[in-house]
Amino acid sequence: MSNPDRIIRLNTVLDRTGLSRSTIYRKIAEGTFPAQLRISIHGAGWRESDVNRWVENPVGWQLEREER
Numbered sequence: 001m002s003n004p005d006r007i008i009r010l011n012t013v014l015d016r017t018g019l020s021r022s023t024i025y026r027k028i029a030e031g032t033f034p035a036q037l038r039i040s041i042h043g044a045g046w047r048e049s050d051v052n053r054w055v056e057n058p059v060g061w062q063l064e065r066e067e068r
Contacts, residue, residue: 007037007045016055032061 008016013024027033034050054061 006048008048
């Protein structure tokens with residue numbers, strides 16, 4: 001049974017990864033962490049599946065789809 005991909009917010013990402021906020025944004029800029037998705041004018045989140053893949057293999061994580 002497959003679950004739809006949820007959008008998770010920053011606090012959940014911080015809890016799951018153990019990284020600081022500044023480290024997450026630095027890694028996004030470096031291309032070594034999944035980028036956020038814009039979900040509203042002032043809101044953003046991450047695909048839960050992307051964060052889970054990163055947690056499973058942070059060193060080998062690669063962007064599977066082009067994010068813009």
